[in-house]
Amino acid sequence: MKKIIIANLAFIALLGAVSCKKLDVVSDSKTLGVGSYLTLEKKTNLNIDYDNLNTTSVSIDVKEYGSPVDKITIYVSKEATQDQSAWKKIKTVPYSGTTTLNVKATEIATALGVAPSELLPGSQYTLYNEILTKDGRTYSFANTLADFEAISNYRMALRWKATVICAWTQASTNGTVWTIDEDGWEDFVAGDQFVMQNGPGANQVTMVGVYPTSYLHKDVVMDINPATGEVTIAKQAYGGYSNGGTVYSAEGSGYIFSCAGKLDLNVNHTGGGSNFGFFKFVAHQ
Numbered sequence: 001m002k003k004i005i006i007a008n009l010a011f012i013a014l015l016g017a018v019s020c021k022k023l024d025v026v027s028d029s030k031t032l033g034v035g036s037y038l039t040l041e042k043k044t045n046l047n048i049d050y051d052n053l054n055t056t057s058v059s060i061d062v063k064e065y066g067s068p069v070d071k072i073t074i075y076v077s078k079e080a081t082q083d084q085s086a087w088k089k090i091k092t093v094p095y096s097g098t099t100t101l102n103v104k105a106t107e108i109a110t111a112l113g114v115a116p117s118e119l120l121p122g123s124q125y126t127l128y129n130e131i132l133t134k135d136g137r138t139y140s141f142a143n144t145l146a147d148f149e150a151i152s153n154y155r156m157a158l159r160w161k162a163t164v165i166c167a168w169t170q171a172s173t174n175g176t177v178w179t180i181d182e183d184g185w186e187d188f189v190a191g192d193q194f195v196m197q198n199g200p201g202a203n204q205v206t207m208v209g210v211y212p213t214s215y216l217h218k219d220v221v222m223d224i225n226p227a228t229g230e231v232t233i234a235k236q237a238y239g240g241y242s243n244g245g246t247v248y249s250a251e252g253s254g255y256i257f258s259c260a261g262k263l264d265l266n267v268n269h270t271g272g273g274s275n276f277g278f279f280k281f282v283a284h285q
């Protein structure tokens with residue numbers, strides 16, 4: 001946790017230094033022409049139901065921005081990468097105004113050359129949307145700066161993720177011991193353990209001792225959608241690391257995969273007027 005705070009303060013100082021300099025404008029749209037990308041209009045479903053692999057699908061609605069789009073080719077890979085040679089083609093669909101991109105689990109499996117049953121709970125697959133404009137140019141995550149995608153106002157939909165999920169069972173979290181694989185906040189190291197308890201409310205689970213604060217400590221409570229295993233952590237204070245010191249809060253989202261014994265969270269940490277960002281918290285039974 002201390003390393004995160006120090007790094008965050010250093011980053012803020014760097015931003016302050018950069019903001020004092022005038023940035024050079026090297027080119028504009030008159031020089032480069034107008035490109036194109038897709039905006040995300042709607043997330044219909046991003047979950048693959050492990051219990052219904054032959055019928056389940058993921059779906060989003062997208063809309064063109066910039067030069068007119070003719071077609072969209074959808075690819076998939078197991079790992080997120082800008083190396084297009086690692087992408088496997090699923091299909092090409094025509095663009096006609098706001099367009100629904102629907103991809104079946106069986107189509108993902110076929111593109112990857114595996115049986116649908118090999119799409120295991122807890123697995124995530126990255127889908128890539130490659131645009132073919134009406135004037136014959138192509139745009140995708142492979143030839144677009146990742147920094148642009150990170151700007152939320154752009155609402156870019158050049159890639160999206162499909163997650164294989166399964167239903168949550170209370171027995172999988174009632175007094176069970178979990179081993180931590182990754183804690184980006186650095187309060188734990190791989191191999192540390194904690195206990196989960198059901199409650200305090202319906203469809204809630206408490207991670208006992210997470211995070212290990214000594215001042216005004218409170219365990220972190222997760223809300224779970226039983227049908228999908230989707231986790232929501234409502235913003236909550238979990239305490240401070242020294243008496244009378246800063247009290248930190250956590251909020252975030254992720255999944256718990258009862259059938260695979262896996263927990264995968266993205267947790268946002270705040271405290272003392274600072275937002276330290278999102279950090280992975282991954283554990284298994």
